[in-house]
Amino acid sequence: MWTQLLFDDLRTTRRTTLWWMAGLALYVAVSWAFYPVVRDSPDLAQFVERLPEALRQTFGAQDLVSPGGYAWARLFSLLLPITLVIYSIRAGTRAVAGDEEQGRLEVLLAQPITRTELLAARTASLAANLLVLGVGIFTVTALGARLVQADLDGARLLLATAQVILLAWALGAVALALGTATGRPGLASGLAFALTLGAYLIHSLSPQVPALQPWRVVSPFWYAVGQSPFAGPPDARGVGVLLLVGVVAVLLATPAFLRRDIGR
Amino acid sequence: MTTSVIHTQALAKLYRTGVGLHPLNLEIKLGEIFGFLGPNGAGKTTAIRTLMGYLRPTGGAAQVLGLDLARHTREIHARVGYLPGELRLAPHLTAQELFGILGRLRGGMSGRQVQSLTERFGLDASRPLGTLSKGNKQKVGLIAALLGQPDLLILDEPTDGLDPLVHDEVLQVLREFRTEGRTVFLSSHVLAEVEQVADRVGIIRAGRLVTVARVADLKAQLPHRLEVRFAHPVPEGVFQALPELRDVQVEHQTLRCVVVGEADHLIKTLAAYRVLEVRGHQPSLEDVFLSFYREEAHVDSVAL
Numbered sequence: 001m002w003t004q005l006l007f008d009d010l011r012t013t014r015r016t017t018l019w020w021m022a023g024l025a026l027y028v029a030v031s032w033a034f035y036p037v038v039r040d041s042p043d044l045a046q047f048v049e050r051l052p053e054a055l056r057q058t059f060g061a062q063d064l065v066s067p068g069g070y071a072w073a074r075l076f077s078l079l080l081p082i083t084l085v086i087y088s089i090r091a092g093t094r095a096v097a098g099d100e101e102q103g104r105l106e107v108l109l110a111q112p113i114t115r116t117e118l119l120a121a122r123t124a125s126l127a128a129n130l131l132v133l134g135v136g137i138f139t140v141t142a143l144g145a146r147l148v149q150a151d152l153d154g155a156r157l158l159l160a161t162a163q164v165i166l167l168a169w170a171l172g173a174v175a176l177a178l179g180t181a182t183g184r185p186g187l188a189s190g191l192a193f194a195l196t197l198g199a200y201l202i203h204s205l206s207p208q209v210p211a212l213q214p215w216r217v218v219s220p221f222w223y224a225v226g227q228s229p230f231a232g233p234p235d236a237r238g239v240g241v242l243l244l245v246g247v248v249a250v251l252l253a254t255p256a257f258l259r260r261d262i263g264r
Numbered sequence: 265m266t267t268s269v270i271h272t273q274a275l276a277k278l279y280r281t282g283v284g285l286h287p288l289n290l291e292i293k294l295g296e297i298f299g300f301l302g303p304n305g306a307g308k309t310t311a312i313r314t315l316m317g318y319l320r321p322t323g324g325a326a327q328v329l330g331l332d333l334a335r336h337t338r339e340i341h342a343r344v345g346y347l348p349g350e351l352r353l354a355p356h357l358t359a360q361e362l363f364g365i366l367g368r369l370r371g372g373m374s375g376r377q378v379q380s381l382t383e384r385f386g387l388d389a390s391r392p393l394g395t396l397s398k399g400n401k402q403k404v405g406l407i408a409a410l411l412g413q414p415d416l417l418i419l420d421e422p423t424d425g426l427d428p429l430v431h432d433e434v435l436q437v438l439r440e441f442r443t444e445g446r447t448v449f450l451s452s453h454v455l456a457e458v459e460q461v462a463d464r465v466g467i468i469r470a471g472r473l474v475t476v477a478r479v480a481d482l483k484a485q486l487p488h489r490l491e492v493r494f495a496h497p498v499p500e501g502v503f504q505a506l507p508e509l510r511d512v513q514v515e516h517q518t519l520r521c522v523v524v525g526e527a528d529h530l531i532k533t534l535a536a537y538r539v540l541e542v543r544g545h546q547p548s549l550e551d552v553f554l555s556f557y558r559e560e561a562h563v564d565s566v567a568l
Contacts, residue, residue: 001369008365012354103352107408110316111369112342262318 001113005121010128013091017129020087024080024133025140031074032144039065039150054208067150068230071141071160077225081164084133085196088172091129093189095122096257097179105262115258119180123250126172134165152230159229159236166242167224171196173246177253183260220245267294269416269447270315274324277314278471285310286472287324292449297442299462299479300451301553307471308451309349312420315449316346329415342370345409349420349451351401355394359387359404363411370412381407384437385430398425406434410441417441419450423457435461455553467553487522489545490530494519495538506530 063069096119099105109118138161145152171192179188203221206212216222223238274287285307292298302308313319315326317337326333328340353362363378382389385403393404402425409417417438423431438448438461452458458465459479466476475482487510500514503521506529513520517540523530534542 001371004365004368008368012356103348103350104354106318106348106350106352107346107366107405108369109318110341110344110346110348110409111366112338112371113369114338259320261320263313 002117002121002124005108005113005118006124006128009095009121009125013125013129016091017087017132020083021133021136024083024137027079027083028075028137028140029144031070032141032148032150035067035070035145035148035150038070063231066230067145067152068156068228070150071145071152071157072228072230075141076160076164076230077228080137081167081221081225082200084130084164084168085171087133088126088130088168089175089189089192089196091126092172092174092176092192093179093185095126095176095179097183097185097188100179100183100263101185103263109262115262116254119250119254119257123173123176126176127169130165130169130172133168134161137161137165156230156234159234159239162236162239163224163229163242166239166246167220170220170242170245170249171199174249177249180250181253181256181260183262268292268327268330269294270326270328270449272315272324272326275311275314275321275326276323277310277319278322283307284322284471285314288473290466290473290476292447294447295442295445296463297438297448297450297461299458299465300449300468301453301455301458301465302451302468303453306468308453308468309420310471311468312349312418312449312451316344316418317341343415345411345414345417347405347409347417347419347422349424351405353393353401353404355392357393358391359389359393359396359407362393362404362408363389366408366411377411377413378407381410384433399427399430402426403430406437410437415446417446417448417450419448421452422450423452423454431457486551487524488527489522490520491543492519492534492539493517493541493543495540498537502533503530506533 064073096105105118109115138157141157141161142152142154145157174195175188175192178191179185182188199219199221202212202215202219203225206216206219216226220242223241226238227235229235268291270290270292272288272290274289276285276287278284278286288311300308300311310319314321315328315333317333317340321333329343331340333340357365359382360378367378378389381387385407387400387403387407393401396404402422406419406422409419422438423434426434435457438450441448448461450458450462462479464476464478465482467474494517497517498514498519500512503509503514503519504512506512508523508525508527508529510522510524511520521530
């Protein structure tokens with residue numbers, strides 16, 4: 001029965017997801033459209049080389065000229081993950097707490113379904129929407145790179161896409177879990193965004209602040225964008241960690257959801 | 265098969281502030297329409313939402329359709345149609361789409377039933393729910409509750425926002441529902457409608473069930489106001505002497521009084537005179553209701 005709930009939720013959310021997809025695709029496409037200009041500009045390459053190392057690391061701008069370096073700096077190191085996290089926290093908040101506050105769970109929960117099934121369906125719906133965005137981003141990036149004759153490694157692109165999608169999954173699932181446990185959408189999205197900002201702060205400051213370096217492993221950003229998947233040996237372990245974080249967050253919220261009152 | 269459809273044993277939902285539902289003992293029988301009456305804020309919705317499993321009780325237990333509420337919510341919901349007091353629907357869906365979703369969750373529904381109900385209530389099921397008026401949304405909620413032939417209807421203020429014609433149609437649907445041997449538990453603060461359809465009523469005040477009785481019995485307890493017109497003037501003292509009469513007024517040839525309890529003495533006394541006309545006022549549930557609320561001075565301010 002929960003698959004029915006999943007399909008119905010996907011139908012409700014598909015329009016939002018498609019609009020986000022359109023925005024992201026446009027950003028990716030326009031980024032690639034300007035790639036030839038960047039590649040053929042010797043000044044820019046020299047400019048990047050003259051930047052302080054710390055700054056280059058922070059913005060993922062060690063290498064702006066190679067296809068992988070460009071994709072990393074322009075897309076996967078910061079803007080795609082941040083945009084996807086915003087999408088995911090919004091969607092995760094709406095999934096249970098948002099709908100509950102709107103009073104829309106009332107009629108649904110009067111049907112022969114359990115709270116666990118509802119939670120499973122809404123969680124799977126978040127995952128499925130993120131998967132759709134991931135497939136879209138992978139496709140548009142690969143196509144865009146090909147159109148401007150940039151030779152982008154397919155496997156590394158897949159890893160890069162998986163990492164940013166799973167970062168969004170982990171933080172969106174935290175928002176979903178907080179909302180599910182408390183029934184408060186404001187608290188869920190607020191806390192999840194605060195967590196995101198804190199995690200990003202640790203991630204972005206730890207290269208320069210030695211005191212923060214041991215802490216970078218608690219930041220989900222470390223597992224998603226700790227290092228460029230387009231350079232060095234590929235490491236897919238971070239993907240597993242992020243997947244697990246999201247699943248565990250939702251599982252931890254389940255007992256509270258089963259115990260508490262719905263609506264009020 | 266047990267004949268009690270809803271059975272609660274000290275079912276309570278108390279909040280830290282002390283408000284909520286105080287231990288409730290209630291038995292709703294198979295095939296009856298039970299009216300749950302009380303002003304806004306009396307605890308009707310809390311009781312209903314606890315029975316639906318949305319609110320976790322702070323005490324007691326309940327069986328719905330013979331199944332334990334705490335353990336068999338899914339099985340119960342498969343056989344219960346529910347209309348929330350505050351109905352909120354996804355604005356982008358049409359009624360048709362919503363019925364489709366709910367029908368699939370209930371494991372199939374008959375399109376004919378949906379069609380006959382939408383026609384009966386005069387609902388345009390092809391418009392997005394967000395564009396519907398309050399009354400039309402309420403129709404959508406009612407049809408949603410009736411989908412899939414439930415054995416029990418739990419309706420929180422079902423006629424809220426409906427125009428008089430649809431209002432009567434809804435009450436008629438509930439009567440037919442009862443005719444088929446099924447059970448209705450409805451809450452209302454509109455006494456007239458409950459009086460029209462309910463077999464029994466429960467009156468709730470400040471989270472406590474004050475009384476449960478048959479509508480007819482409740483009315484019988486009430487004083488009847490009587491007006492008798494005689495052919496000739498009558499002595500006042502004769503009627504004042506009767507213990508069953510109160511507020512006795514005799515003006516020329518007319519007696520006005522309130523009869524409490526048996527009317528036997530009065531009838532025998534009247535027999536001695538030539539009576540032209542006897543007029544009685546049926547006490548309404550409104551009177552019952554007000555009498556229950558007036559008993560407690562501190563609830564005088566409750567808006568009815």
